[in-house]
Amino acid sequence: MRQLIYLLGAALVISGCTQRNKPASDFSDFSNQFIDSLWKYHPVWASGSGYHAYDSMLPLPDSITRNQYVAFIDRVGGQMKQWNFESLTPAEKTDYQLIDRFLASSVFYLFEFKSYQWDPSEYNIGGALDGAIANPDIPLEVRLRNVSLRLERVPAYYEAGQHSLRRISREHTLLAIDQNKGLSYFFTQMFPDSLQKSSLSDVEKSLFRERMSKADKAIQGYITYLEDRLKNDTASLRDFRIGKDLYLKKFQYDIQSRYSADEVYAKALNRKNELTNEMYQLAVTLWPKYHAGEALPKDTLTVISGTINKIAIHHCERDSLLTTIEQELPKLAVFIHEKQLIDLDSTKPLRVRKTPAYMAGVAGASINSPGPYEKNASTYYNVTPLDGYTNEKAESYLREYNDYMLSILNIHEAIPGHYTQQIYANRSPSLVKNILGNGAMIEGWACYVESMMVEAGYRQSPEMQLIYDKWKLRECCNFLLDYNIQVNGWGEKEAVELLSHQAFQETAEAREKYKRATLTQVQLTSYFTGDLEIKELRKEMELKQGNKFSLKSFHEKFLSYGSAPVEAIRQLMLGSN
Numbered sequence: 001m002r003q004l005i006y007l008l009g010a011a012l013v014i015s016g017c018t019q020r021n022k023p024a025s026d027f028s029d030f031s032n033q034f035i036d037s038l039w040k041y042h043p044v045w046a047s048g049s050g051y052h053a054y055d056s057m058l059p060l061p062d063s064i065t066r067n068q069y070v071a072f073i074d075r076v077g078g079q080m081k082q083w084n085f086e087s088l089t090p091a092e093k094t095d096y097q098l099i100d101r102f103l104a105s106s107v108f109y110l111f112e113f114k115s116y117q118w119d120p121s122e123y124n125i126g127g128a129l130d131g132a133i134a135n136p137d138i139p140l141e142v143r144l145r146n147v148s149l150r151l152e153r154v155p156a157y158y159e160a161g162q163h164s165l166r167r168i169s170r171e172h173t174l175l176a177i178d179q180n181k182g183l184s185y186f187f188t189q190m191f192p193d194s195l196q197k198s199s200l201s202d203v204e205k206s207l208f209r210e211r212m213s214k215a216d217k218a219i220q221g222y223i224t225y226l227e228d229r230l231k232n233d234t235a236s237l238r239d240f241r242i243g244k245d246l247y248l249k250k251f252q253y254d255i256q257s258r259y260s261a262d263e264v265y266a267k268a269l270n271r272k273n274e275l276t277n278e279m280y281q282l283a284v285t286l287w288p289k290y291h292a293g294e295a296l297p298k299d300t301l302t303v304i305s306g307t308i309n310k311i312a313i314h315h316c317e318r319d320s321l322l323t324t325i326e327q328e329l330p331k332l333a334v335f336i337h338e339k340q341l342i343d344l345d346s347t348k349p350l351r352v353r354k355t356p357a358y359m360a361g362v363a364g365a366s367i368n369s370p371g372p373y374e375k376n377a378s379t380y381y382n383v384t385p386l387d388g389y390t391n392e393k394a395e396s397y398l399r400e401y402n403d404y405m406l407s408i409l410n411i412h413e414a415i416p417g418h419y420t421q422q423i424y425a426n427r428s429p430s431l432v433k434n435i436l437g438n439g440a441m442i443e444g445w446a447c448y449v450e451s452m453m454v455e456a457g458y459r460q461s462p463e464m465q466l467i468y469d470k471w472k473l474r475e476c477c478n479f480l481l482d483y484n485i486q487v488n489g490w491g492e493k494e495a496v497e498l499l500s501h502q503a504f505q506e507t508a509e510a511r512e513k514y515k516r517a518t519l520t521q522v523q524l525t526s527y528f529t530g531d532l533e534i535k536e537l538r539k540e541m542e543l544k545q546g547n548k549f550s551l552k553s554f555h556e557k558f559l560s561y562g563s564a565p566v567e568a569i570r571q572l573m574l575g576s577n
């Protein structure tokens, strides 16, 4: 971290030294202390993670805050040196690596990636307000007082954000405008309702209203500023694409793979071709069953799509999506138990529910796992009902999530995917693994178990195999799409061609995916990369252990390390007996 000292100048280095914590006696104390202090610098992240001690705090996004944060990172970096890595336990080693990588990536984001200069959507008060008001375990009055203190800082917050911006991207600016407009819900509905229900004094209430109206005005001002820049200052706009250099680095920091992005790209392309060939063979076999008397089309992709379209007709009714999902979960558990694939903890509740209104806009299905501060709470499997859909849109959605696809979705989201993985992760007492968890490991596990379940024979049939291949094709294409957009300058036309023509997706879905890929970078590669590395690790363990290898032990051992990067787990697993 020497370059930080150079960049910061003497003043902050001195304050860094005087604030040094008393050395922790063991590593888990040290890592818990680290998370504790991390929350002081990230109170909004803390609120969102279920840690509510700093719910009234709102740091301004300015250079003072950034410098203080850099000093903190530098300080922790210094403290890390007191530990002898080799003397730590395996669980501590992964924590050590997670902290180490987190510090390095924080430096990358602050000094190289610098999205605080070009992504106006970073300035959005929604998470801060939601995180402070949403927890029903805290009395309403306490929550409102915290919100009131955060609201007081909002005008200064947006001013600091605006000053931090340099050349901005049109796509991120449009997102910022949209999301900030969405905040009006807090001011017109949520807060007035909550104030009315609360027993705050009249003085407190009127202070709250005053702060709310100033905050609202500041947000409107920010929106107007952004709209003006899009209209009048187009010369100062930059490409939303981050380019090859930053992309390769971001891939390293976010994914923490042992491969470079270029290496995994080649593997994804190769896998896409394998899948397409396999799908063609399956479609040829299935063709007479679904197209009796019709000749086989000449075009390979037409044979595949023609077969998929027939299979997709088998889907649940639009109002039985939730119950269909609910009914399959026990079947998955029975299958996993019979085949001895992994031990499932049936004491941790999993509830299927309608996606709550405050999370609306999140399409399809998602998992809400209990965080590190509420390990025994229920896991929710959120399913967005198709209530608001036209018949045509509902039909298109249901064909996409046909009977077979819905099984794969359940495996991915719930059993033995995200829900099961989170239960194992919560068994580890480490806050670090929970809070700095690696996205490629988490998504990789959910994608890996799709393959594992199909191989084990769940719903075995050529139809299942074909739909599964289509789903896996999407995983490969997510990688190819993200890379080609960010590095090779692809636009919407190329993106839609890849997804709808070569990966058999609906055009509307393809357009949505393109939009997501303009706003995020690298995240879409986490699925394929994590999946690939877990499969490779399994092969290595099979080779190493020979006839002693047990799939069940492999899965349980793998998950026992928490949400650490696959490569970190790999080194520990290959190193132990």
Ligand code: ZN
Pocket: 313, 315, 395, 398
């Ligand atoms: Zn239908």
Ligand code: ZN
Pocket: 412, 418, 443, 446
């Ligand atoms: Zn997932």
